[in-house]
Amino acid sequence: MTEILRTESLSRYFGAVTAAEDISVTITQGEIVGVIGANGAGKTTFINMITGYLPPSKGSIYFNGRPIKGLGPRKLMREGLARSFQIPQLFLELSVIDNLAIALAAAQNQHMQMLQPVRTPERLAAADEIVSQMDIARYRDEMVTAMPQGARKLLDIAIAMLGEPKMLLLDEPTSGVSMEEKHALMDTVMEAVKRRGLTVLFVEHDMEIIQKYVTRVMAFANGVVIKDGPVEEVMNDEQVQALVTGKRSRKSSATEKGDV
Amino acid sequence: MPLQKSETLMVAAAVAIGLAGLMSPSWLIFLTTLAVAKALVVLGVVMLMRSGLVSFGQGLFFCIGGYAVGMGGRFWGIQDALVLILTGVVASTAIAMILGLLLTRYREIFFAMLTMAFSMILFGVLVKSHNLGSTDGFSVMEWSLFGWIPQSGMGVFWLTLAIGLLIALFLNRFFQSSIGLACEAIRENEVRVEYMGISRRQVLYINYVLAAAIGAMGGSLTALAAGHVDPEMAYWTISGEFVFIALLGGTGHVAAAFIASMIFALVRTYAVEFLPNSWQMILGIVLLLIILFLPKGIWSLFRRSRRATT
Numbered sequence: 012m013t014e015i016l017r018t019e020s021l022s023r024y025f026g027a028v029t030a031a032e033d034i035s036v037t038i039t040q041g042e043i044v045g046v047i048g049a050n051g052a053g054k055t056t057f058i059n060m061i062t063g064y065l066p067p068s069k070g071s072i073y074f075n076g077r078p079i080k081g082l083g084p085r086k087l088m089r090e091g092l093a094r095s096f097q098i099p100q101l102f103l104e105l106s107v108i109d110n111l112a113i114a115l116a117a118a119q120n121q122h123m124q125m126l127q128p129v130r131t132p133e134r135l136a137a138a139d140e141i142v143s144q145m146d147i148a149r150y151r152d153e154m155v156t157a158m159p160q161g162a163r164k165l166l167d168i169a170i171a172m173l174g175e176p177k178m179l180l181l182d183e184p185t186s187g188v189s190m191e192e193k194h195a196l197m198d199t200v201m202e203a204v205k206r207r208g209l210t211v212l213f214v215e216h217d218m219e220i221i222q223k224y225v226t227r228v229m230a231f232a233n234g235v236v237i238k239d240g241p242v243e244e245v246m247n248d249e250q251v252q253a254l255v256t257g258k259r260s261r262k263s264s265a266t267e268k269g270d271v
Numbered sequence: 272m273p274l275q276k277s278e279t280l281m282v283a284a285a286v287a288i289g290l291a292g293l294m295s296p297s298w299l300i301f302l303t304t305l306a307v308a309k310a311l312v313v314l315g316v317v318m319l320m321r322s323g324l325v326s327f328g329q330g331l332f333f334c335i336g337g338y339a340v341g342m343g344g345r346f347w348g349i350q351d352a353l354v355l356i357l358t359g360v361v362a363s364t365a366i367a368m369i370l371g372l373l374l375t376r377y378r379e380i381f382f383a384m385l386t387m388a389f390s391m392i393l394f395g396v397l398v399k400s401h402n403l404g405s406t407d408g409f410s411v412m413e414w415s416l417f418g419w420i421p422q423s424g425m426g427v428f429w430l431t432l433a434i435g436l437l438i439a440l441f442l443n444r445f446f447q448s449s450i451g452l453a454c455e456a457i458r459e460n461e462v463r464v465e466y467m468g469i470s471r472r473q474v475l476y477i478n479y480v481l482a483a484a485i486g487a488m489g490g491s492l493t494a495l496a497a498g499h500v501d502p503e504m505a506y507w508t509i510s511g512e513f514v515f516i517a518l519l520g521g522t523g524h525v526a527a528a529f530i531a532s533m534i535f536a537l538v539r540t541y542a543v544e545f546l547p548n549s550w551q552m553i554l555g556i557v558l559l560l561i562i563l564f565l566p567k568g569i570w571s572l573f574r575r576s577r578r579a580t581t
Contacts, residue, residue: 088468102459116449117467124449
């Protein structure tokens, strides 16, 4: 399997607070990796460091074998690394179609054109295909402000995928979305991901979602990766259950009762 | 490139106004000429507002455009109006290219105050320049257009209308273009813009320089029409006037700046006529009413009526 992303001793400190410490992981092409952890465990800090939103205090990051530490969002995007945000980062006062039109123009490197309209027939056709694939076609001409949170998340992810990235980092794609909508949203996202053959790293709190959609899990606690491996293995790990998922295994519970 | 419906209407309006000038009194022709010239500077303010920036220093480029016309005729012997206007545009563009490197790093009140500061620096320099007439300024020399020397205000009226129309057509396309929408995207969310691979500073820089060049055209035409330039052109109240007109019109369409500029000129003229000592109060009330009832400017009235008919 070909390596796509590697971090070595990646750390981030905010004064005396350690947000992330010595994170060394390797992700191979095509993997769907889930990142779990309690609030403040360092998940988003980890994603922010990889995507150039936050400079690491120390350590290295390699993407497709090339060092990317210190590169800004624009260069990372050109390298093929895209991301979505926990709070969707969209152009609220523009229509959905305009959000996509400018994203498509940027993806085609035609965003500096001065006289050609941004809404070309080709871009409109491409945007229509995207809204249909992401199941947000009914909001096509609406302002983003008129969209519910789930639809905004889908648009945010759709925009992230437009630059033909090789890897997609999703920060809590289902947060703020109702229980009923979560699985439908993830089905739509995963279908789009598979169609493009992307590698995905996503932060998630919902363990059901993790178990359903990922093949590998990285569990964070107190800024470090406490367990990294196949879903079942990580979920059954006692330390993960104690610090992340909140579940205790029958064996450890019985031992504790026996002790009493 | 075929004309869009709104562009055809703008061409028709310009032709109608040009022809109406033949039957209008000279004071109205002069008022319209100045309103159209100032609308060009207002369009520069609108361009910046669309990208989320408010400039209280667009008077800087208005003044540079005006002084370039004055100095071109007086010191360098340039007589042709188009060459004089081009001189102002080149000077403004050059200065905007330098200032833009700094200003595009700033947002909100910091951008507004810095633009005002640069404008006031020019005002201060001109006030101290005795060769340029100090606070009195100086008169613009006689000018020509391809060898024709206009004998009345009609020459500069038509020239201003023609340039105003060309700029309106250009900006109409610019606002619909990728870079035009990128400006609006920057106003809405700079983080997403960067994660799309767009350089926000590059976009803002081009927008700022272009707004300066268009503002200079407005200043040059004002100088040709008024026949006089003075440091007041760079004073902050003049820049405030451009922001006032931009708010009055709104950022919905290029035509809004021209309509608002004409309304402003008429309201001010009549306010001064009827309330010579408190005409500013009338303008204040007008702005208050606009902000309360038409927060997106006069153009939102056209949008509402269009929505009502569909």
